[in-house]
Amino acid sequence: MGNVMSNKFDAIKERESNLLCNTYGRYPIAISKAKGSRLYDLDNNEYIDFLSGIAVCSLGHSRDDLADVMSEQARKLVHISNLFYQEPQLELAEKLLSTCAAGKVFFSNSGAEANEGAIKLARRYMRKVRKTDRYEIITLEKSFHGRTLSTLTATGQEGPIKDGFSPLPDGFVTVPFGNMNALRGAVGQNTAAIMIEMVQGEGGVRPLPTEYVRDIVDLCKENGLLLIVDEVQTGLCRTGRFWAHQHYGIQPDIFTSAKALANGLPMGAVLCSDEVAKGFEPGSHATTFGGGGVVSAVASKVIDIMLEERLAERAIALGQLATEEIERIRIKHPDKIVGSRGLGLLFGIELAFNGTEVWKRLLAKRIICNLTQGTILRLVPPLTIEEDDIRTFVNELDSILGEVDAS
Ligand SMILES: Cc1ncc(COP(=O)(O)O)c(C=O)c1O
Incomplete structure (x- = not known):
């Protein structure tokens, strides 16, 4: 060394x-x-x-092309809050939604915050739209979903990530990777969603087997559960499709993005179907910085480059x-x-x-x-x-x- x-x-x-x-x-x-x-x-x-x-x-x-977009937008408008309509956010939303089957997007500032938003959306959709009391999220062993209290609880790993932070929030169950019987056994009357990464990144670069994913999708359908896919690491062309779930021919109800979205500027996103988006209404979820002008303009350019190149x-x-x-x-x-x-x-x-x-x-x-x-x-x-x-x-x-x- x-x-x-x-x-x-x-x-x-x-x-x-x-x-x-x-x-x-x-x-x-x-x-x-x-x-x-x-x-x-x-x-x-x-x-x-x-x-x-x-x-x-x-x-x-x-990159010079991204630096140019960054500085041009920074001279025009950096931050006005989400109290106002603003075009760069919408341009980005149109581009993102054109890459997938989702119908709506919510912008956050990080991967953990996107996953936190996805968890909140799943719970609120179950309560307010479906009128059920389903709140529990099932995740897989060795998954990684972030470091806020709920996303670290969702994370299927022990050790310093969880140690010393109790009491952890209720409503999360982790099951062994690849074991459908365990997953079926974990579904109960309170289950709202199953949350997976298509390839576990932190967990050792483990792609989910195709059949396992098909069975998970079937299980969700049979039980009226939402499927949440954490694409924070796998999204945005990383795995060879724009989104990793597209390898599997599935349409998650909710999926999340962050990391590569603005090529180094902090940004995340929750993408969901039009139906599930009904779970949010004004006042139910928000962030001061999410979808600000500079990050949105840069992320739009990132998507253009990913598609062009x-x-x-x-x-x-x-x-x-x-x-x-x-x-x-x-x-x-x-x-x-x-x-x-x-x-x-x-x-x-x-x-x-x-x-x-x-x-x-x-x-x-x-x-x-x-x-x-x-x-x-x-x-x-x-x-x-x-x-x-x-x-x-x-x-x-x-x-x-x-x-x-x-x-
Ligand atoms: C799959 C996955 N989800 C969530 C996160 C958390 O993202 P962030 O560090 O931006 O909060 C990560 C970070 O490594 C991740 O790999």
Whole structure:
């Protein structure tokens, strides 16, 4: 790690420890600028970015076209609150709704806030429109839905995310992943919705099997439940379709978006059918910042670029390349690589042992990716990354695996 650290890094680390709440396990590196699929540290060392701010900067970093939209809108109108009608929000809504079968959208500021809105909408729709007392949301083990009190309760993981925050809100049940009997058994008279990610990102890059999804949809229909899909990480071309649920040919009642929506500016969205949208009325849900002029204008441009540059197709092609490349080296390291999985450029490489040392060595070679669930190297690069960068990653991983012990 020696070459990653520097005196400047030590100074910034020390400065931060005196200033910020200690909530993040930071990587041992401070970034001063970013461009395209490259990050630069304080000493101007260049890194290939397979993380894109955790699946956020899908169009690459610091783009001039987005900066132009940002500054133009910032000179015209930044914030007026949601007490007023404003066009950039509507333009974005039209573009978003043209990508899917949803009928209405609500804008938020983050993924957790979008999921919080989805949960509130499901409950309120059941109470006010269906006139039932259904409020419970069923989620899957190893899911991740955010860090507000209700979204962390919905999250199917234990540990520091939940520890110390009790009492957690009522109305959430988590069932084992892939087990339809457990899911059926969890449905009761209070159940309002089932909430899933099409590919569990934080949970180890686990795509939901097609048959499982079909059974979940049937279960929802049979019991009058809403299906909520958390597309915070999987949406916006990341998996090779505009929305990951489109791989499965399903139409969720509610789905959420955030992360890549404004390519790095904070923005989220709840999308829902016209029917379910009846659950909200003036005063029932709101946010000061959601759908502000600057983020909306940027997000509109993001969608234009994603469609013009056919980034969903690109994600499929690059995901395919990564799969083939990993298979090429898996044969050389059968005791170290279990396999790869994912959809498009939400790509996971499962190691047969704890991957911390491999991750550190990649960083020392100036390659940035993420390690999740201890053994999964998660790659969520900009969708604009070059084929050669993927080959470089795999070649470096190949040489690292030749050096490390599988223990
Ligand atoms: C699937 C999923 N849902 C929700 C969230 C929470 O989003 P945010 O961090 O913007 O609140 C994340 C963040 O990683 C996520 O991956």
